Amino acid sequence: MLTGYRLVLYLVLPWVLFRLAFRGSRNPGYRKRIPERFGFQGPKPPAGGVWIHAVSVGEVNAAVPLVRRLLVRWPEQAVIVTTMTVTGSDRVRTVLGDQVRHCYLPYDYPGAVRRFLRHCRPAIGLVMETEIWPNLIAACRRADIPLIYANVRMSERSWKGYRKYRPLVADTLSGISRFAVQSGPDAERLKDLGARSDRIRVTGSMKFDVKLSVSVSEAGEAIRRRLGWNRPVFLAASTHDGEEDILISSFRKLAARIPGLLLILVPRHPERFSAVDRLCHREGLATVLATRQSGELDETVRVLLVDRMGELTKYIAACDVVFMGGSLVPVGGHNLLEAAALERPVVFGPHMFNFAEISSMFLAHGAGIQVDNEEELVEVVHRLFEDAGMRDEYGLQGRRLVEQNRGALEQVESMVANELDQGTVG
Secondary structure (H helix, E strand, O other): OHHHHHHHHHHOHHHHHHHHHHHHHHOHHHHOOHHHHHOOOOOOOOOOOEEEEOOOHHHHHHHHHHHHHHHHHOOOOOEEEEEOOHHHHHHHHHHHHHHOEEEEOOOOOHHHHHHHHHHHOOOEEEEEOOOOOHHHHHHHHHOOOOEEEEEEOOOHHHHHHHHOOHHHHHHHHOOOOEEEEOOHHHHHHHHHHOOOHHHEEEOOOHHHHOOOOHHHHHHHHHHHHHHOOOOOEEEEEEEOOOHHHHHHHHHHHHHOOOOOOEEEEEEOOHHHHHHHHHHHHHOOOOEEEHHHOOOOOOOOOOEEEOOOOOOHHHHHHHOOEEEEOOOOOOOOOOOOHHHHHOOOOEEEOOOOHHHHHHHHHHHHOOOEEEOOOHHHHHHHHHHHHHOHHHHHHHHHHHHHHHHHOOOHHHHHHHHHHHHHHHHHOO
């Protein structure tokens, strides 16, 4: 089936190029460093380093604590971090700077991945979460590069999709040395797809190991001072197309019941900032872009639109209640843990299939509230603003949940150390 997969890849190459050009028309970052997408890299890093792949911002954030540990433990080894998205690349540069080398992971064409591996010459690879690229994994196996898949989650939807191509997936998974998975159901789905059980360890999510610096809280306090200490602030994080309409409608109903309520909107993708801004103005809401806001926010402003990547955490620290996006529309939700670590009550919609285990834990521990529709969202958020004790209790339970479930980071670091101690890195 690998031959058939490769044939399909070559057939869709025109579409791949069109999509890259289309994304470049919306985000100029995609027009830069295009050769890297096909395995043509810049200056060679030292051979025998550690390569970590994190597709975008969320995966980069989860990988950063591990990267920092590796840099301390093996300071002589180069660390190469690859991403697929421009926002992921920007995040690597922001939080890790020149401590690591960054490039884009090439598309999964045989020649492209061979060029990438010959250029970077890593001794070990670690892929965050679940990007199954048959040609890349086959090339690593041929080059004797052990691969660890960390923080793996396999949603029911993804599992059903992969099962349609089980022979190819099973052969591909056999090329992966170790799996550090988030939950028991994730492990069972991987086994069903053909992964060897003796290579799978349930470690929990590395995202529980988030440790936010004091500067995040300080930045949040500074923002809140500009917004107004006494003004109620509702934040909608990582929102998607179709979701802002629901949130704006909900906000109107909430604002009629909560005097002075401010909505902070944080769209997930930067190419949508302008569209969301236009939507807010069409709806007649006085809206200010965060990049243009300085000094105290005027009380007549109803919506603050965060139009810069990497800002979400400090705005969470500045708000009273968080709604996590990607969950009122069937995207699968986003990470709840940063809000919990900052002791903010978090509300999410019915579509949390990408974070099914974590969202279930939040519900079981009284650390989050799930709503099915706009009406429930309005009622739940209204109750949270009316009852400070309720807000505090959900925030406290969220922080406790995060603290009680840390430890995946140490286990993944141990997996990497075992591979390196076996001589894969000199």
